[in-house]
Amino acid sequence: MASGALAEDIRHKLGELSPAERKVARVLLAGYPAAGFETVAVLAERAAVSAPTVIRFANRLGYRGFPDFQAALRAELDERNASPLSLYSSAGFGPPPEGTDTESALLRHGSEVFTSAVTATLAELPPHDFEHAVRLLADGKRRITLVGGRFTHLLAQYLGLHLMQLRDDVRFLPDRDVERTAVLAALTRRDVMVVFDYRRYEDDKTTMSSLVQGQGGKVVLFTDTWLSPAAAHAEVVLPSQVSAPSPYDSLVPTLAVLETVVAGVMGTLGEEARRRMQHGEDIARRAGLY
Template sequence: MSTNTIAEKLQDRSDDLTRSERQLCDVILQNYPASGLGTITSLAEAAEVSTPTVARLVQKLGFSGFPEFQRALRAELNEKISSPLTKRASWVDDAPEGHVLNRFTKAVIDNIGQSMSKIAPAEFEHCCDLISDPSRKIYVIGGRITRTLADYFFLHLQVIRDDVVQITSSSNAWPHYLLDLNEKDVVVIFDIRRYENGTLKLAEMARERGADIVLFTDQWVSPIAEHATVSFASHIAVPSAWDSNLTLMLMSEIVIAEVQERDWEHTQARMEALEDMFDRTKLFRKF
């Protein structure tokens, strides 16, 4: 069963929309999902279209009318801001039958399928162009939970290329990193619900300095997307009080695999030098 958000449905149908409907679609996505929670008249006025255009668009998305469309938006908003406790309460009473091994695995597989189907190859290529460009310095940061993803991404990228910096998640320390941030540097950010204010502020300030932002986020989309050059939205909901980061991990590993190949000769030299250091320090046991 599809769990696509309204934003994803709008993007899927973009080629089928009229000019007025695309104009309306842009307004809805600007401050999604809050932009669609006013009256039908206020939404039409904001997009400078007629109210029948709004009604026609929501019907194209499969809703019987504007009230049903807004109920779906409110449900998304509740999902977007929910805590681990409220997430568990939402599934525990009506959890499907079967062992958690099967239920959880199916949820993750569904998440991967839905997430991968939304990735535009051109966006992926642009992301890898940015991260593999040796003239750009790369900064990586995550949040309270996603910093583990940022650590993993940083560690691999540090082996692959020069000039990779990990920004601490502490908001009282990351302004120091911005001092060295130059135009066209790249900031890779991991941010999922409940989106952190400090990370958003960092993204805003990095964009002001001319940096490009690559964002790994969830299907409800971090507000950082407004400042991002490239965004990857992954489905993360599973039968748990916690969200699953597996799809974000998969996406970051695909990026790592591609960036590694962009200048393999340089990467290979770095890896060989690193292996020599490992041997000299006897870090790993050899059998």
């Protein structure tokens, strides 16, 4: 599955395209994003259509021509590969002018940015994917393994620690190579791997997702709106906005999704979850942990 906002737009509009335009769309999706940077003549030849068909395809997507489509694709790739440092430079973050009431302005801006991002994230989540994620995570016959990245390992731990209180067979992918290899080698059809991967995507997340899929397991992917390459191997993809008042991508919208997922798992497990929580509380008291 090609990953990216433009790829998603192309997929959504397949039904509106003519048969010849659909050939162009399929060639683009099969080779996304590289195929989008071919010349009109090369793309037309690969799709076995005329050059004007390629141009009409771009027009059908809302672009003035194929160069306009390529400019949008280039901008998407720039966003996908953005780092905090590049965002710091391009977005004008830095010391404010002297005398500026920065604290109150920043609080207002933060409120607007986070409110908008959380609202948009929850509104845009595909209900089917959300429900499927809840079903997979609540299925007691499945074993859950969670893995995150540079910052998103915090999200993996947050979700995992909640799930551990609600059900059995929840673990984190180990850090050490020998242990990690053993876990990956033992994956079967009963396994669900929950993967967190956001822009400046990490290659190992895509590799692990492919391994899980190849061994018959399921991948639940939490990612941004540009979609991690691991989406090609995921059973469920839950994208979140990452807008923030700083050059760092925000994890706040994803946290809102996680807490909603936890609520869904609790609702699905019902009394079973309550009994599990009660048992955990009893054991913790006897062990002097709480």
